[in-house]
Amino acid sequence: KYYYEQDTILDRLLGRDPVSIKAVDGLDFEIHEGETLGLVGESGCGKSTTGETLLRLREATDGQVRFDGQNLFEMTDGELTEFRRRAQVVFQDPFSSLDPRMTAGEIITEPLEIHDIAGPAERRERAIDLLERVGLSGDQIDRYPNEFSGGQRQRIGIARALALEPDFIVLDEPVSALDVSVQAQVLNLLEDLQAEFDLTYLFIAHDLSVVRHISDRVSVMYLGEIVETGSVEDIFESPAHPYTRALLESVPRASADEHGRRVDTLEGDVPSPRAPPDGCRFHTRCPHAREACRAEVPADIEVESGQYAACFRNVDDHPYWRSEPLAHAEVNAGG
Ligand code: SF4
Ligand code: MG
Secondary structure, three states, rough: OOOHHHHHHEEEEEOOOOEEEEOOOOEEEEEEEEEEEEOOOOOOOOOOHHHHHHHHOOOOOOEEEEOOOEEHHOOOOOHHHHHHEEEEEOOOOOOOOOOOOHHHHHHHHHHHOOOOOOOOHHHHHHHHHHHHHHHOOOHHHHHHHHHOOOHHHHHHHHHHOOOOOOOOEEEOOOOOOOOOHHHHHHHHHHHHHHHHOOOOEEEEOOOOHHHHHHHHEEEEEOEEEEEEEEEEEHHHHHHHHHHHHHHHHOOOOOOOOOOEEOOOOOOOOOOOOOOOEEEEOOOOOOOOOOOOHOOOOOEEEEEEEEEEOOOOHHHHHHHHOOOOHHHHHHHHHOO
């Protein structure tokens, strides 16, 4: 899409290497070197699929994913091995993602073994060092996952992801399974490690408050599409898409604020991603939906510098403004 090309030119001018991604359904976005891009949306919207596709854990049916300019799906075996070293993942569930029969040391050094890096003694040294860097103790190296708490297990998962000295890590809901009291500690650790090792993160979450804490930019996903992207400030202070506003408001509350103004709340069920609604995919639930939203797919509009949203309401002279409200939206608007 045009604005990503502009971004790419900007990146070249600034000497940055953009990591471009195209995945799920017409999804088009970039993660810039050294940043954390938060990817948020309700469960089932395609966030994890996106993460898996851009790690090539899943094949894309069409489109491309570029990592440092190289298309993942056209890499030679050697290039793919190097990509597998440079791009890592931390999964949501620190209970099921660690093999219970392997010690912490074996878990952390397994990627080194697979990539045939260093001998056993040096690998063990590295594992001790990594345990310490993630806030555990080197003496815990021979313990099994069940001897660690949830937060500690996630630290082991992070140490494993760091073992190959990657550049890019997909963090797929890395704190969602943890107690709230432990979440902030793990988020702080991830931020420290990012600074120390010059890491680029894709941080997947359904919890906006977690994303706000750690991200530089945020993309909001709905039914396999990104509906809004912007800086953390843009997304939280001046969201431009009704779905983003609804997510921000999604704590249960009445559908009008204390001044009687209507706020955007999420009504109705999420449609099946296999048969998404025509036009704007959000039109079946959007409180501002009009006939035009059913007829046409909204393009991404740059509403502010660096903030993009796909909603007709951001286009002053769009036929949207002259079309009839849809029934559910009228009901909402009358309330
Ligand atoms: Fe709502 Fe229409 Fe905007 Fe889609 S295009 S978010 S349905 S107002
Ligand atoms: Mg998921």
